[in-house]
Amino acid sequence: MFLVYKVIYNLLLLTLIASFLFVWIRMMVRLFSKHKEAQTRPKFPKIALAVLLFSIAGVGSLTYFMCAQARARISQRLETLSFSYTVMINGKPAADPNSIIAALQFADIEAHHSHPTTQLEVQIEDQKGRLTLILARDSQRASEYWVYSPQDDFTKGFTTGHEVGRIDTEVFNNY
Numbered sequence: 001m002f003l004v005y006k007v008i009y010n011l012l013l014l015t016l017i018a019s020f021l022f023v024w025i026r027m028m029v030r031l032f033s034k035h036k037e038a039q040t041r042p043k044f045p046k047i048a049l050a051v052l053l054f055s056i057a058g059v060g061s062l063t064y065f066m067c068a069q070a071r072a073r074i075s076q077r078l079e080t081l082s083f084s085y086t087v088m089i090n091g092k093p094a095a096d097p098n099s100i101i102a103a104l105q106f107a108d109i110e111a112h113h114s115h116p117t118t119q120l121e122v123q124i125e126d127q128k129g130r131l132t133l134i135l136a137r138d139s140q141r142a143s144e145y146w147v148y149s150p151q152d153d154f155t156k157g158f159t160t161g162h163e164v165g166r167i168d169t170e171v172f173n174n175y
Contacts, residue, residue, distance in 0.1 A: 015055045016055035078101060085101075089120055101124070105167060106165040115139045120134070120136075121134055145172060147164045
């Protein structure tokens with residue numbers, strides 16, 4: 001099912017780019033045209049504008065949906081951990097694994113014109129397998145972390161993907 005969303009997302013992005021280029025090229029041709037009737041007030045291509053706006057709305061909605069799905073998968077995985085699990089932070093065993101798991105609760109944090117900085121790799125392993133998360137410290141708030149999921153194709157990582165969500169905790173301040 002995820003592949004279907006990714007295909008739709010990529011098609012919407014292509015449609016967005018194509019409609020933008022169509023509008024821009026048409027306006028440039030009319031602007032620099034030597035024909036007198038073409039230099040009169042150019043007609044704005046309403047269909048291209050509608051496609052452009054639809055594509056922007058579709059990309060935004062699908063981005064939100066796919067990140068919400070990834071967040072739900074991570075939350076469910078954390079809730080269903082077996083009793084014997086290990087937590088590694090940047091390749092070293094965590095001092096208190098229970099507090100790390102408890103801290104990985106997504107919070108509804110408003111965007112505030114900051115960006116992710118230093119990253120931590122958190123690996124949680126149990127009988128079901130390994131879950132890897134990348135936490136990137138916020139540039140303005142030391143206790144806020146942006147969460148990325150390398151396993152998820154859409155939210156791949158710190159530099160190439162979209163954030164899954166954010167957490168607010170001081171548990172990771174010593175790492």
